[in-house]
Amino acid sequence: MSVAEELPTAGVKKTWQVVRECGRGQAGAAWTAVVCLVLSSASVLVVPLLVGQIVDMVTGSGGGRPLGPVAVGALVVTAVGAALAAVGTGRTALVCENVLGRVRERALAVVLSLPLPTVERVGRGTVLSRTVGDVGVASDVARGALPAFLSALLTLLVTGFGLLALDWRLAVAGALALPVWAVATRIYLRRSGPQYAHERTAEARLSQLLLTGISGARTLRALRLEEVHRNGIEERSQAWSTAALRTCVTRIRFSLHLNGAELFGLLAVLLTASALVRAGSLSLGAASAAVLLLMRVFEPVGTLLYLLDEVQCAGAALARLAGIVGSPAGGVEDAARSGRAMPRDSGxxxxxxxxxxxxxxxxxxxxxxxxxxxxxxxxxxxxxxxxxxxxxxxxxxxxxxxxxxxxxxxxxxxxxxxxxxxxxxxxxxxxxxxxxxxxxxxxxxxxxxxxxxxxxxxxxxxxxxxxxxxxxxxxxxxxxxxxxxxxxxxxxxxxxxxxxxxxxxxxxxxxxxxxxxxxxxxxxxxxxxxxxxxxxxxxxxxxxxxxxxxxxxxxxxxxxxxxxxxxxxxxxxxxxxxxxxxxxxxxxxxx
The missing domain is CATH 3.40.50.300 (P-loop containing nucleotide triphosphate hydrolases)
Known part of the structure; x- marks a missing residue:
């Protein structure tokens, strides 16, 4: 019997249903995290604009205003933004850990209710991979990658509005990188999702065979099956290595596409800003602010898309956990227990x-x-x-x-x-x-x-x-x-x-x-x-x-x-x- 038949993997709809059920009571902390991350992202927009004003003051087009208050304002906004980012990241991690804790409790409850023959058929390695390995992957992402992912997404949106406020032509120039990003991301998501799920499954299958070899070493020796078992381990190790290499190649290609998009977008904004400054439609400070904003976009976009790697992996892990939580196995076993009996004697x-x-x-x-x-x-x-x-x-x-x-x-x-x-x-x-x-x-x-x-x-x-x-x-x-x-x-x-x-x-x-x-x-x-x-x-x-x-x-x-x-x-x-x-x-x- 295959692993998929015993411990299914949930689809997107079922995974989100499980997450919502386990996230009840976390609304207050979640909204606090969102507000702090939004304000922190807005602070990223303010600093380049203040720097642009400083450039205009230095070049003599700033109306003779004093430089000190603007510089101090930039420092204050940076400090406040960092504090808000820390609070938002912490609250996001707290919410995610609480949700994951409940998902894990429910998954363990189902696993512990499985009939022993089912556990043996599935394999202890697979069960451990689901209840320990997958939880560890999802938890690591919840503590680090997910808050950064959300912050990067919000920063991207706010920065886009900032470019649009400076000059719509700058926003259009910067948006020329979006089609490249979109195509690269679509290709990556289409390939990486199944690849990560396959890699996690291959790792679980290898773990199961290793555990079987350790616990059944004497039996394998007695039946002269050591060579057969070693060949099985080599085969599954190769399958896991191949799956891991495939996801690595996909990540490298994705990285090259992202770098190309950044170069194209930066070149487009520089040429547009230069033309606008020469035509007198844009000050040098505003042009500098636009370039800084675009460069600020590169970092969150890179973070956003690079973290898709970890988020995809966590998504696969969470789907495997949700598959256990939503599995009917626990209900079937509870029904079976209701028909079980104590023996009339101990013969x-x-x-x-x-x-x-x-x-x-x-x-x-x-x-x-x-x-x-x-x-x-x-x-x-x-x-x-x-x-x-x-x-x-x-x-x-x-x-x-x-x-x-x-x-x-x-x-x-x-x-x-x-x-x-x-x-x-x-x-x-x-x-x-x-x-x-x-x-x-x-x-x-x-x-x-x-x-x-x-x-x-x-x-x-x-x-x-x-x-x-x-x-x-x-x-x-x-x-x-x-x-x-x-x-x-x-x-x-x-x-x-x-x-x-x-x-x-x-x-x-x-x-x-x-x-x-x-x-x-x-x-x-x-x-x-x-x-x-x-x-x-x-x-x-x-x-x-x-x-x-x-x-x-x-x-x-x-x-x-x-x-x-x-x-x-x-x-x-x-x-x-x-x-x-x-x-x-x-x-x-x-x-």
Missing amino acids: LTVSGLEFDYGDGRPAVRDVSFRVQPGERVAIVGPSGAGKSTVVGIVTGTHTPSRGTVTLGGVPVQRLDPRATGLVTQESHVFAGSVRDNLSIARPAADETALTAALAQVGAVGWALELPEGLDTVVGRSGRTLSSVQRQQLALARLVLADPPLAVLDEPTAESYGGDRAAVNAAVDAALKGRTGIVVAHRLSDARTADRVLVLDEGRVAAFGTHDELLRDGGLYAELWSTWQASRSHAGHGGA
Whole structure:
């Protein structure tokens, strides 16, 4: 399924509709910004006219008026104009940031409501590109380029009126550059819009493939798909480079056309002003003011048209965000949630699963097993055997091409999200306090419930000893937690969420020695009273499970207790023997 099918891009009408909806309540600040920018642009018109008066005074045609007040007036107008421009720019940026903030909130709300299979099909790289990359592009333009763009547009309009007031013939001469500007801009806009949208899409597709390679490196190696994946990255990198180069060439051509238009317009005004001065129809000061005004036009026009580059890029980003906000995906998911149910018990039944990642090679095939309520089952097997794929199907992240998964009689696609809890080896710590990290699982939990959950997984000691207790900020913006503490925090969230089924993907992978014992104890406590699926990299985790599911090349090789599988020989016995030998060789002793 293509990215466009999953996360559409809004058209111009829909984009403006979303912007208007998110801009409600910003009218006062917006009008303040417009008034300040208009007055600032008017100050640009006053200064060249005052300079023209100074020229007339110096050349003796100024009527003998004193020079000082005019010079002081020019300085005052310049200072006031700069102050108004600063206020207008600041208010414009504030309005835009508020609007973008609301657009981002709505986009995130839709993305978070998407079904997990949809997120996997679209790709996390694409989702991140939309909700982070596109917001960043639009925000940068809102803070800098957009205020400058509006100021340049207003300055152009005011300057045109100034030339017209001096002499209509000067305005006509200056306007000779407009057809060149108009044609160049029309060509640029027609080409650059689709090019920028294509460049953003190509970048998102490359990001998705890079993220897939990082997160699925072991699977790619096991299936010998490294070369195929590298070729895919090279292909998408080339596509992105080609798209970026195409937009760069378009910008360079546009720049050459603008420079030619400026030269033509300046030459026309100089010749016209010279003829008018010689004919006595225009003073030298007025001619000087006209040339200064025209040169003042070049700067805002150049700014206006050069910033089309950034505004176009921001427009493409905003359209992609508006496409998410206006997507029916969120409403569809809300409707789906209304028909979801909690299971009648925690018994898990998997029947005839088959799944592939779009390459036609089944990652798992004909996988069937049953987990009794309250039972803990470990999934083991060589790298690439299909362990993570089975877990993805059980948790609803992947949709199988064949087969069914039910929990307590309810198909996994119809399960209430609260029915399943997932803890991965890369336990995420959200930016915020320990309390924030725990409350995500149960927002209504009080202090007693939070403390009890931490105590159950053996984390209450270190948590309460933090400088500010549960209010201590952790994660990237705060205190760094150890791998054991991160895992205990994730397991405490699991306890608070209290799902009937808990899925743990290699929970002890990042722990060693005494730390592993602490994590094992936390896992035992968190799984108490609920059905558990544990993907086991270390076979000691499999030994403590009630039963072990052995996968090999995407199929079920064996299913039974640890002792039964050792007694029967086969793959599990080989894996156990190899693992024991490696531990003995490393000096760790027995299991």
